[in-house]
Amino acid sequence: xxxxxxxxxxxxxxxxxxxxxxxxxxxxxxxxxxxxxxxxxxxxxxxxxxxxxxxxxxxxxxxxxxxxxxxxxxxxxxxxxxxxxxxxxxxxxxxxxxxxxxxxxxxxxxxxxxxxxxxxxxxxxxxxxxxxxxxxxxxxxxxxxxxxxxxxxxxxxxxxxxxxxxxxxxxxxxxxxxxxxxxxxxxxxxxxxxxxxxxxxxxxxxxxxxxxxxxxxxxxxxxxxxxxxxxxxxxxxxxxxxxxxxxxxxxxxxxxxxxxxxxxxxxxxxxxxxxxxxxxxxxxxxxxxx
Amino acid sequence: xxxxxxxxxxxxxxxxxxxxxxxxxxxxxxxxxxxxxxxxxxxxxxxxxxxxxxxxxxxxxxxxxxxxxxxxxxxxxxxxxxxxxxxxxxxxxxxxxxxxxxxxxxxxxxxxxxxxxxxxxxxxxxxxxxxxxxxxxxxxxxxxxxxxxxxxxxxxxxxxxxxxxxxxxxxxxxxxxxxxxxxxxxxxxxxxxxxxxxxxxxxxxxxxxxxxxxxxxxxxxxxxxxxxxxxxxxxxxxxxxxxxxxxxxxxxxxxxxxxxxxxxxxxxxxxxxxxxxxxxxxxxxxxxxxx
Numbered sequence: 001x002x003x004x005x006x007x008x009x010x011x012x013x014x015x016x017x018x019x020x021x022x023x024x025x026x027x028x029x030x031x032x033x034x035x036x037x038x039x040x041x042x043x044x045x046x047x048x049x050x051x052x053x054x055x056x057x058x059x060x061x062x063x064x065x066x067x068x069x070x071x072x073x074x075x076x077x078x079x080x081x082x083x084x085x086x087x088x089x090x091x092x093x094x095x096x097x098x099x100x101x102x103x104x105x106x107x108x109x110x111x112x113x114x115x116x117x118x119x120x121x122x123x124x125x126x127x128x129x130x131x132x133x134x135x136x137x138x139x140x141x142x143x144x145x146x147x148x149x150x151x152x153x154x155x156x157x158x159x160x161x162x163x164x165x166x167x168x169x170x171x172x173x174x175x176x177x178x179x180x181x182x183x184x185x186x187x188x189x190x191x192x193x194x195x196x197x198x199x200x201x202x203x204x205x206x207x208x209x210x211x212x213x214x215x216x217x218x219x220x221x222x223x224x225x226x227x228x229x230x231x232x233x234x235x236x237x238x239x240x241x242x243x244x245x246x247x248x249x250x251x252x253x254x255x256x257x258x259x260x261x262x263x264x265x266x267x268x269x270x271x272x273x274x275x276x277x278x279x280x281x282x283x284x285x286x287x288x289x290x
Numbered sequence: 291x292x293x294x295x296x297x298x299x300x301x302x303x304x305x306x307x308x309x310x311x312x313x314x315x316x317x318x319x320x321x322x323x324x325x326x327x328x329x330x331x332x333x334x335x336x337x338x339x340x341x342x343x344x345x346x347x348x349x350x351x352x353x354x355x356x357x358x359x360x361x362x363x364x365x366x367x368x369x370x371x372x373x374x375x376x377x378x379x380x381x382x383x384x385x386x387x388x389x390x391x392x393x394x395x396x397x398x399x400x401x402x403x404x405x406x407x408x409x410x411x412x413x414x415x416x417x418x419x420x421x422x423x424x425x426x427x428x429x430x431x432x433x434x435x436x437x438x439x440x441x442x443x444x445x446x447x448x449x450x451x452x453x454x455x456x457x458x459x460x461x462x463x464x465x466x467x468x469x470x471x472x473x474x475x476x477x478x479x480x481x482x483x484x485x486x487x488x489x490x491x492x493x494x495x496x497x498x499x500x501x502x503x504x505x506x507x508x509x510x511x512x513x514x515x516x517x518x519x520x521x522x523x524x525x526x527x528x529x530x531x532x533x534x535x536x537x538x539x540x541x542x543x544x545x546x547x548x549x550x551x552x553x554x555x556x557x558x559x560x561x562x563x564x565x566x567x568x569x570x571x572x573x574x575x576x577x578x579x580x581x
Contacts, residue, residue, distance in 0.1 A: 040292045040293050048491045048492075048501070049491050049494075052335070052411050052413055052448075053331065053332045054332070055413065057448060059449070059450065059451055061453075062444075062446070062448070062449075062467055062469060062491065064293060065467070066470070066491050069469060069470045069471060071299065072299070073302045073471055100299060101299055101301075103301040214502035216511070216512075218511075254492075254515070255493075255512045257519060258515065
């Protein structure tokens, strides 16, 4: 068992050497679109509607269908907004979803989005039968479709076992998004070589905001702008990373999409802000450090 | 059958657009839900959990909260829809025809569509003989309203793996449980195809008010945001916007005006149709055939 504190030492952001971005840019924004497959034979990962008088009767068709809407309809709305702002996003994708939702994977590939592993299915990494096999199968599914090994990984629901970072490096992954503990990339020790942790977000994340905190749709825009303005100010001293996370079944609903689009438009108006993929952040961070 | 065996994945952008008569852009489908809550069992929803959180029987305060909808709230709906000349779809537990005959009669007399919604409000998984319950419910509604319902919505949209097969065998033509698209679709059953109509868990006062605990006014905002998006998309591809309401929630004095405001907003736009489920079904069957 390796504790988090054994993987990295405490470090205050104000005491680190300055990180600088190319061409005088202050901040990097990366947009992560999560595409999942929900197994109708399992408990649904999230629900919008509880059954009358509670309980968890199976199968759970209404909540399965609510998620499926995102892939049939919502994703395509989201894609339009991302295209409009000329952004290459990151597709965090369940390995099984690539074949199941092939038109989505194809649209992402055609646009040069980065594919990162997001579990083979949308199942807690602590519950999958064989974690290494799951991680490997996910990489294979991405490689078979894109011709490239995935370099990044996001656990389903950001879940990890004590061993996850070790397994990821051994299976060829170079960065992980589960460690939401900083505004800058960090290095995590593993039993072989280190893996980079890139700042993902639980804050500007539609699952937390809409499904857990039950905010109005407009809060996505308000919070993204507030988050951005503070990070932009902080980044005057040293570069920072801001993540924006969306799921097609949440922000792809007709009443929510415009708030995601408005957030992109607001940030896109800044000339000294870069929209990068995870691997661009990784390559930059590695080059700065050496 | 699991959902995948009933219907393959399909991206909306890969389908030919459906077209509405006279180039209309959008159909508003209003569904009013009427339920029977058995005082002998735990209540379907609660506004006030008992102190310490235990489930107490009988649960009089929450039973009464729902009962308010039948005694008072629903009459605000009748007044609103009469003024607007809209005839919604009535999703009705069949037992309501017996226990609240006065309310069911008002809907029948106003020409609303009756849609099957089980016998009473409990998850369909807990019904011993589902096929008998479906037939009993449809039979009661048929005798009461004069025609056999063509539509069905599970209580809380619940289904078991066989429900669509049993519904098709009972003569149901469309269901609202599959909230997975903006368009009607067709799914496979053991007794021929069944149409799914895009009911909603987004513009629905249960998730919004009872699960997500939004303020009353947000109902208007979310409906207007949805309408604007779908109306814009409706220029290229017919869209359906469902609004699902319950008298004990949206019929409250502090909420009704936010429902009224939705229809006021929508009424300013041309090319909007107010149809019930049976009308959407008829159009879909014909429109699909024309492709």
